[in-house]
Amino acid sequence: xxxxxxxxxxLLVLFLLLxxxxxxxxxxxxxxxxxxxxxxxxxxxxxxxxTLWASSHEWSLAALPLFVWMGxxxxxxxxAEDMFTxxxxxxxxxxxxxxxxxxFGCALFAAVxxxxxxxxxTIGKMTIPELTRRKYPENMVLGTLAGSATLGFLxxxxxILIVYGVSTEQSISRLFVAGILxxxxxxxxxxxFIILWALLGRKKLPVDDEQYTFKEKIYRSRRIIPVxxxxxxxLGSIYSGIASPTxxxxxxxxxxxxxxxxxxSMNRETFFGALEGAVLTSCMIAFILAGAAVLTVAMGxxxxxxxxxxxxxxxxxxxxxxxxxxxxxxxIMGLFLDGISVVVLTTSIIIPMVEAVxxxxxxxxxxxxxxxxxxxxxxxxxxxxxxxxxxxxxxxxYIARAxxxxxxxxxxxxxxxxxxxxxxxxxxGKMAF
Amino acid sequence: MxxxxxxxxxxxxxxxxxxxxxxxxxxSIQVFFNLVNKTSSYIIGESLGWQxxxxxxxxGYFLVATTFxxxxxxxxxxxxxxxxxxxxxxxxxTKRKIAELISCLVVIFVLSMGTYYAFLLCLESHxxxxxxxxxxxxxxxxxxLVMVAGLFSLWLAxxxxxxxxxxxxxxxxxxxxxxxxx
Numbered sequence: 001x002x003x004x005x006x007x008x009x010x011l012l013v014l015f016l017l018l019x020x021x022x023x024x025x026x027x028x029x030x031x032x033x034x035x036x037x038x039x040x041x042x043x044x045x046x047x048x049x050x051t052l053w054a055s056s057h058e059w060s061l062a063a064l065p066l067f068v069w070m071g072x073x074x075x076x077x078x079x080a081e082d083m084f085t086x087x088x089x090x091x092x093x094x095x096x097x098x099x100x101x102x103x104f105g106c107a108l109f110a111a112v113x114x115x116x117x118x119x120x121x122t123i124g125k126m127t128i129p130e131l132t133r134r135k136y137p138e139n140m141v142l143g144t145l146a147g148s149a150t151l152g153f154l155x156x157x158x159x160i161l162i163v164y165g166v167s168t169e170q171s172i173s174r175l176f177v178a179g180i181l182x183x184x185x186x187x188x189x190x191x192x193f194i195i196l197w198a199l200l201g202r203k204k205l206p207v208d209d210e211q212y213t214f215k216e217k218i219y220r221s222r223r224i225i226p227v228x229x230x231x232x233x234x235l236g237s238i239y240s241g242i243a244s245p246t247x248x249x250x251x252x253x254x255x256x257x258x259x260x261x262x263x264x265s266m267n268r269e270t271f272f273g274a275l276e277g278a279v280l281t282s283c284m285i286a287f288i289l290a291g292a293a294v295l296t297v298a299m300g301x302x303x304x305x306x307x308x309x310x311x312x313x314x315x316x317x318x319x320x321x322x323x324x325x326x327x328x329x330x331x332i333m334g335l336f337l338d339g340i341s342v343v344v345l346t347t348s349i350i351i352p353m354v355e356a357v358x359x360x361x362x363x364x365x366x367x368x369x370x371x372x373x374x375x376x377x378x379x380x381x382x383x384x385x386x387x388x389x390x391x392x393x394x395x396x397x398y399i400a401r402a403x404x405x406x407x408x409x410x411x412x413x414x415x416x417x418x419x420x421x422x423x424x425x426x427x428x429g430k431m432a433f
Numbered sequence: 434m435x436x437x438x439x440x441x442x443x444x445x446x447x448x449x450x451x452x453x454x455x456x457x458x459x460x461s462i463q464v465f466f467n468l469v470n471k472t473s474s475y476i477i478g479e480s481l482g483w484q485x486x487x488x489x490x491x492x493g494y495f496l497v498a499t500t501f502x503x504x505x506x507x508x509x510x511x512x513x514x515x516x517x518x519x520x521x522x523x524x525x526x527t528k529r530k531i532a533e534l535i536s537c538l539v540v541i542f543v544l545s546m547g548t549y550y551a552f553l554l555c556l557e558s559h560x561x562x563x564x565x566x567x568x569x570x571x572x573x574x575x576x577x578l579v580m581v582a583g584l585f586s587l588w589l590a591x592x593x594x595x596x597x598x599x600x601x602x603x604x605x606x607x608x609x610x611x612x613x614x615x
Contacts, residue, residue: 021520022536023513030543045550052551053577056500057493062456065499069453242467246492250460279450280512283503287513290500338514 003307006039010304024341025284028291032298040301047301048294055293056286059246061166064114065282066249067157070256071118072274072281074109075125077260079226083108084126086224089217096191096198099136099144102127103190106148107155107183108224111231112252114159116152116339116376117383120145124391139402140197142392146384146399147406148190150373153339155183157234157245157252160339160372163289164365167296167347172245173238174428175365181423182366185416189409197405226259285340292344299348309352319357323418326350327371334375338383342372366424367417374410377403438593442506445586449503452495459495463488487567494576501583505590511606530598533607537595544588551581 013034017027029048036044083105091100105123113119124145131141153160156176165172212220234252237243243251260266299305312322333342346368354364376384377400385396385403392399417423466483474480485491507513515536523529555577564570594604 017539018516019519020535021515021517021532022539023508023515025513026540026543029547030539033543033546045546045553048547049550049554052547053497053554053580056580057497057576059489059493059496062460062492062496065453065496066457066460069457237464240471242471243464247460247464247467250457251464253457254461275450275453276446279446279453279499279503280507280510282453283449283500283507284513286496286500287504287507337516341514 003304003311006302006304007308010035018337023287024337025287025291028288028295028341028344032291032294032296035295035298035302035304039304040298042298042301047297051294051297052290055290058166060172060244061162061286061289063157063162063172063244063246063249064159064285065278066246066253067114067159067162068118068282068285069274069278070249070252071113071115071122072277073253073256073260073266073270074112075118075122075277076265076270076274077256078263078265079230079256079260081126082223082263083227084130086221089212089220094191094195096194097136098127098131098134099140099194099198100191101131102141102144103148103187103194106145106151107187108227108231110151110153110155110158110183112157112227112234112256113152114157114162116150116373117387119152120149120384120387121391123149124388128391140194142388142394142399143402143404143406144190144194146377146388146403147409148187149384149387150376150410151183151186153369153373153376154179154186154366156180157249158369159285160343160369161365162245163285163340163343164347164368167289167292167344168351168361168365170361170365174362176238176245177428178362178366178424179369181427182370182413182417185423186370186410186413189413190406193405193409226263230255230259288340288344292341292348295345296348305349305352308349309356312353313356317357319359320418322353322357323359323367326354327414330368330371331374331378334372334382335378337375339372339375342375343368360421360425362428363421363424367414370410370414370417374407374414377407438589439509442509442586442590445502445504445583446506449499449501449506452498452502456492456495456499459485459488459492487565487569487571490565490567490569490571494571494579497576498579498583501580502586504583504587508587508590509594509605530601533604534595534598537591537598540591541588541595544584544591548581548584548588551577551584555581 010031014027014031017030018024022030033044033048036042036047084101087101087104088098091104092098094100102123105127106119109119109123113122127145128141132138152158156179158176158179161175161179162172164170165175230252233255234248237251238245238248257266260270330342333345351361355361376382379385379396379400382396382400385399388394388399389396463485466485469483470480520529520532523532555574558577559574563573565573597604
């Protein structure tokens, strides 16, 4: 059968499965089984069982529940709250004032957490009440938060990069390093946007009358020390060579437990709450990954990705054209699916095409993360929007509208990353391993 | 029966949580060993070579246990994500129930096959005496049996949910505010 016809049938079935509300992991699994049964000669059951097993006992995947757990611990303890107190005195003088705390807080928290929903929840929980109390305009408060929380995926450690690395067999440490510069770039762009916005419409902003002497500022900053140590512990252990990303995740959990215990916010309830939340979330992700693995293997048996790749190759698209087409496709997918599902679907079908036009898979990982980040703030399905909705009670379309400028900033970042691919590839190239 | 099943799901979930702690413990010990090795190569010029035998394998097996033991409870509380757009449109009435029943049926079919073939895989590993390749040779069928048990519990949870829907009861993920997680 014509590969194009097969792809269209499978795509329709996928939308049907997802649309009727079948759990994402089982939609992927059923689609994989269907593809095996209809378009290949492979034994469906055996292939499924072997793939389920092979994809779930991978050692490098253990980083995932551990990073999720660490995020849960930070979410439930005072470590994150302390960041507000520590950062506020330094940022209030910039045009845009304390709005920058959303960007900075998210960036810092992203460096200890792998997920953007966790980042939105943790930072939002402390900044929304504070900023609203100081009468910052609500749409900017929510927009900056929705936008900068997506940094959780880009700045290492990152759950999405682990998922991408495991499913495309790229080195996770290299992917982590590749995310650093684009992460900084996005932080800078967000801050520039806030500054620009503030300079153009100054009167909308409240005047902050709290004054601090330099000494007070330094003294109050001591409260971000635990978080900084945590970042140092995680990244330090990876790049000093004593720990792989999986190992570093365990270091992160232990440090988070120790610091939260030292600062007195760890008790039985927080401990077990964090553990339970971590198991729930990582179980959900692991099932999606297992389902996606079956789909990937099934796709391999049908030969579909290869056919599509050669089809794309005959069209002699330039990489830019392909990227533009893929971006449009991802943004549309991202309207309905969450980031991880987008990534796993991509890796089963699109990676061969991307390789066919000669795009570096390391760079493509970072590109994909940026696109997925955009998906996090597009309605009707966007996890950051869900999180902010549950924090504020505002409707997700209102929040999404507030986030539009930041969406545009991210498109700009995407363009910059495409024009200057070195942003992602230069640092990993400097690595010894 | 209701109480018994709910307790069973929770018990499996607690095992999963314990396994996550074991992952953290195993990995932390190995990191500590790495640290010792690194320090000793600075001080006495050679690494002490401390190593947890087969630590990668064990971490992987604990991960299998974490994932599959947690499956049933995670399903029951609605933490597995799904596209809710159409479902929410259907409201709380009969149409929604039918949609839920269809979803459950599809999952039951997939899981029946999954559990059965996973069990065959496990039997096969047992028959051929497959062991892991690390320093400590773990018979592969043991962790595979964990996967089978987890898949079976999940199957049970979905069948349980299906029957609840047939009896016009609301499964827990429809009544409580379902957490989405990520």
